[in-house]
Structure formats: C-alpha cells, structure tokens
Amino acid sequence: VPQQQQQQRGQAAAATAAPDDQSVGSYVVVSTPESHDAEIQGDDSDDEEDVVNLTGSYKLAKNVDFDKFLEAQGIGWALRSAANKAKPVHKITHRGRTIRIQISGIITGDTTYRVDGPPVTSQIRDRTFSDTVQYLDSRDGIRVHKVCQSGGDGKIVVTRQLSSCRTELTMRSKCVFDDGRESVEAVQTFERID
Numbered sequence: 001v002p003q004q005q006q007q008q009r010g011q012a013a014a015a016t017a018a019p020d021d022q023s024v025g026s027y028v029v030v031s032t033p034e035s036h037d038a039e040i041q042g043d044d045s046d047d048e049e050d051v052v053n054l055t056g057s058y059k060l061a062k063n064v065d066f067d068k069f070l071e072a073q074g075i076g077w078a079l080r081s082a083a084n085k086a087k088p089v090h091k092i093t094h095r096g097r098t099i100r101i102q103i104s105g106i107i108t109g110d111t112t113y114r115v116d117g118p119p120v121t122s123q124i125r126d127r128t129f130s131d132t133v134q135y136l137d138s139r140d141g142i143r144v145h146k147v148c149q150s151g152g153d154g155k156i157v158v159t160r161q162l163s164s165c166r167t168e169l170t171m172r173s174k175c176v177f178d179d180g181r182e183s184v185e186a187v188q189t190f191e192r193i194d
Contacts, residue, residue: 052140052162054094058169058190060087060105065184072175072183073152082106090169090190092160099133099142115142127151136161153178167192 063084070080088105097115113120113133122129129146136143141161148154154177161170169190175183 048097048139050139051135052166054092054099054141054160054162054169056166056169056192057089057091057194059089059193060188061191062189064187066173066186066188068184069173069175069186089193090160090171092169113142113144121149122146125151129156140164 067080067084070083075083083106086106088103088107091102091104093100093102097117098112099115100112101109103109109122111120111122111131113131115133115135117133119130119132122131127148128150130149131144131146133142133144135141136159138161141159144158144160146156146158148156154175156173156175159170159172161172162168163170169192171188171190172185173188174185177183
C-alpha cells in the first residue's frame with residue numbers, strides 16, 4: 001500500500017486587526033509531509049458496506065463552546081472572536097478507506113488520511129501533531145486523534161459524525177492535556193451545501 005500523503009497550505013498567523021483595518025489574519029492548519037500528489041485514490045476493494053460515506057461539502061451553521069475550546073489552548077481573544085464568527089466550509093472526499101478533508105475559511109487546510117493507516121504530521125500555529133484516524137463504532141463518522149509532538153502538550157480529539165438524513169455533520173473537538181485536564185468540548189454543526 002503506498003504511503004498516504006497529506007499537505008496543508010498556508011502560514012499560521014495570529015489574528016490581528018489594525019484600528020483602520022477590519023480584516024483578520026489567517027489561523028491556518030499547516031502540515032509537513034512531502035506532497036499531496038496522491039490526492040485521494042480510493043480502491044473499491046477498500047469499501048466497507050457498513051460505513052457511511054462522508055463525501056460532501058458542509059458549511060458551519062452553529063458553534064457551541066468553540067470559544068472556550070480555543071481559549072483552553074491559549075488562543076488570544078481577537079483570533080477566538082474571529083474564528084467563532086467565521087462560517088468555514090469543510091469539503092470531504094471519502095473513497096474506500098481514504099478520507100480527504102479540505103477546509104476553507106479563517107482556518108484553511110487540506111489533509112488526506114488513511115483510516116487505521118499511518119500517522120500524518122500536521123501543524124496548528126506553533127504546535128506539531130501526529131494525526132491518526134479511525135471510524136466511529138457507529139460507522140457514521142470518523143475520529144481524528146491529534147497527538148502533540150512539539151509546542152504544547154496533550155492531544156486534540158475531533159469527531160465528525162453524519163446525521164441519519166445525511167444533511168448535517170456534527171463536529172466535536174476536545175483537548176486532553178498531559179496533566180489530565182480537559183477542555184470544554186466544542187460542538188459545531190455543519191449543513192450540507194452540495
């Protein structure tokens with residue numbers, strides 16, 4: 001099996017707003033492997049009949065405790081405020097056991113995972129993570145474990161779960177720090193737009 005590759009473009013920057021400029025800097029998820037040339041190559045033999053296909057584009061409709069989730073990670077007020085107001089779009093391409101997640105908005109990213117495959121390296125601001133992905137036991141979503149390798153401690157656990165009517169994607173994010181502390185769980189609801 002060829003090694004899965006992923007790339008996330010952009011540069012991490014703190015949110016800044018000059019007095020006469022209402023624009024906000026990007027908060028970008030950056031990954032660090034070789035290339036994204038493999039894109040997403042699914043193999044029909046990898047398809048699992050009991051797994052819901054997550055393919056689609058989803059726009060954020062509602063945030064619950066997202067600000068508190070970001071604050072627990074030390075994200076400053078300006079960036080938290082901008083991120084909480086943003087309406088990013090998550091485009092998911094799911095073929096076989098390969099899942100590509102493209103994020104556009106204040107947070108941008110482009111990551112390809114192999115379910116139960118090798119870890120991929122990603123970076124959020126000054127923190128580097130080793131990411132792995134598994135299907136949820138309910139088989140209607142995925143769980144990404146982002147274990148901090150540098151620039152911080154602990155891990156972030158992100159689940160994406162598709163509703164039974166396949167029109168809503170619920171994303172739950174939580175930090176678990178090395179000392180056992182946990183952040184508030186952020187719950188974000190996305191609506192299918194394609």
